[in-house]
Amino acid sequence: MSYQVTLQPSGHQFNVEPGQTILEAALMAGFALPYGCRNGACGACKGKILAGRVDYGAAQEGTLTAEDRKQGLALFCCAMPESDLTLEVREVSAVKDIPVKTLPCRVERLEKLCHDVMGIWLKLPSSERLQFLPGQYIDFLLKDGRRRSLSLANAPEEDQLLELHMRYVPGGFFSEHVFHNMKVKDIMRINGPLGSFFLRESDKPAIFVAGGTGFAPIKSILTHAFHQGVKRQMVLYWGARALRDLYMPELPARWQQEHDNFTFIPVIQSPLPEETWHGRTGHVHEAVLADFSDLSGYQVYACGAPAMVAAARRDFVARGLPEAEFFSDSFDFQSGPAT
Numbered sequence: 001m002s003y004q005v006t007l008q009p010s011g012h013q014f015n016v017e018p019g020q021t022i023l024e025a026a027l028m029a030g031f032a033l034p035y036g037c038r039n040g041a042c043g044a045c046k047g048k049i050l051a052g053r054v055d056y057g058a059a060q061e062g063t064l065t066a067e068d069r070k071q072g073l074a075l076f077c078c079a080m081p082e083s084d085l086t087l088e089v090r091e092v093s094a095v096k097d098i099p100v101k102t103l104p105c106r107v108e109r110l111e112k113l114c115h116d117v118m119g120i121w122l123k124l125p126s127s128e129r130l131q132f133l134p135g136q137y138i139d140f141l142l143k144d145g146r147r148r149s150l151s152l153a154n155a156p157e158e159d160q161l162l163e164l165h166m167r168y169v170p171g172g173f174f175s176e177h178v179f180h181n182m183k184v185k186d187i188m189r190i191n192g193p194l195g196s197f198f199l200r201e202s203d204k205p206a207i208f209v210a211g212g213t214g215f216a217p218i219k220s221i222l223t224h225a226f227h228q229g230v231k232r233q234m235v236l237y238w239g240a241r242a243l244r245d246l247y248m249p250e251l252p253a254r255w256q257q258e259h260d261n262f263t264f265i266p267v268i269q270s271p272l273p274e275e276t277w278h279g280r281t282g283h284v285h286e287a288v289l290a291d292f293s294d295l296s297g298y299q300v301y302a303c304g305a306p307a308m309v310a311a312a313r314r315d316f317v318a319r320g321l322p323e324a325e326f327f328s329d330s331f332d333f334q335s336g337p338a339t
């Protein structure tokens with residue numbers, strides 16, 4: 001039998017199915033409760049039961065003491081409802097609510113997504129999970145104090161592995177390592193989550209503009225939005241230099257089939273002579289300009305090369321987009337060791 005949970009003070013409600021923890025069900029319903037390890041060890045998910053009963057599950061004694069239980073506290077990553085519940089919990093609504101951690105991780109899978117994009121899947125130690133807002137990124141901590149940022153492509157509710165999409169930069173310090181030396185089971189160090197590129201609550205239609213691997217954080221944002229049942233209109237313009245650079249286009253094409261409120265427009269800058277392409281061509285942000293004569297009622301989320309992001313900001317604001325409604329992650333280069 002499923003039970004209903006009401007969160008206070010927000011009033012948000014969701015159902016917990018048999019066998020699910022409160023945290024699992026909340027994340028699946030798109031509500032971001034705070035958490036860390038997801039296995040009863042860190043205490044980050046501790047909250048108060050205002051009404052109802054729970055099975056405390058695998059909560060560890062040192063993390064949830066007898067005194068905690070007496071005070072009505074539970075670890076929501078372990079607890080399962082035994083009745084309808086009202087819980088007091090501070091939902092995560094902003095970057096400042098999420099702890100930034102430095103963690104070791106293991107390379108679990110490496111897969112070429114196209115000729116110059118590597119998919120990297122990372123596994124954290126079993127006692128750790130990385131809470132993040134869809135759209136955020138992590139930094140790899142490398143030799144000589146170098147850091148390289150990569151955006152998280154998985155949605156937070158699918159966090160068994162962290163998914164990253166990395167484009168090859170010839171001669172690049174980290175690129176050369178990832179494409180030629182990195183192996184499954186390698187141990188790396190990461191720091192995150194970082195950044196403030198996430199979907200803002202609004203009724204305005206959202207225009208997403210991705211250049212190349214700028215699709216990665218947008219994949220996370222859109223997967224999560226579909227999961228939450230977001231109903232606002234959303235359109236994705238995804239630009240690539242040639243057709244062969246557009247990796248996993250079948251995913252947004254499938255989203256378009258599945259969701260009436262989503263449209264996918266791939267834009268190929270200049271198809272190679274051997275490529276057959278009947279779709280849009282040119283620069284990705286210019287395709288948006290060609291389709292919208294007035295952007296005053298929209299939000300824009302742009303991610304990719306710095307030049308594309310800067311041109312999009314300039315030209316969209318000139319087309320009426322309020323500057324405060326332009327959100328971006330610019331893939332700036334971070335060459336050289338830290339000083």
Ligand SMILES: Cc1cc2nc3c(=O)[nH]c(=O)nc-3n(C[C@H](O)[C@H](O)[C@H](O)COP(=O)(O)OP(=O)(O)OC[C@H]3O[C@@H](n4cnc5c(N)ncnc54)[C@H](O)[C@@H]3O)c2cc1C
Pocket residue numbers: 137148149150151152165166167168169170171172173174175176195213214216217329330331332333334335336
């Ligand atoms: C917030 C943020 C998120 C990011 N997310 C991603 C992501 O999800 N996927 C991804 O592929 N990249 C992403 N990047 C870019 C990434 O962090 C690195 O900058 C990139 O992978 C190159 O690193 P490198 O060590 O291989 O090259 P470097 O050793 O840093 O650079 C070698 C040379 O190539 C030039 N160069 C570096 N990058 C580029 C480029 N993109 N195009 C042309 N010339 C370049 C440099 O100026 C330098 O001369 C992100 C950057 C930021 C700031």
Ligand code: FES
Pocket residue numbers: 034035036037038039040041042043044045046063075076077078
């Ligand atoms: S105890 Fe760590 S998330 Fe629940």
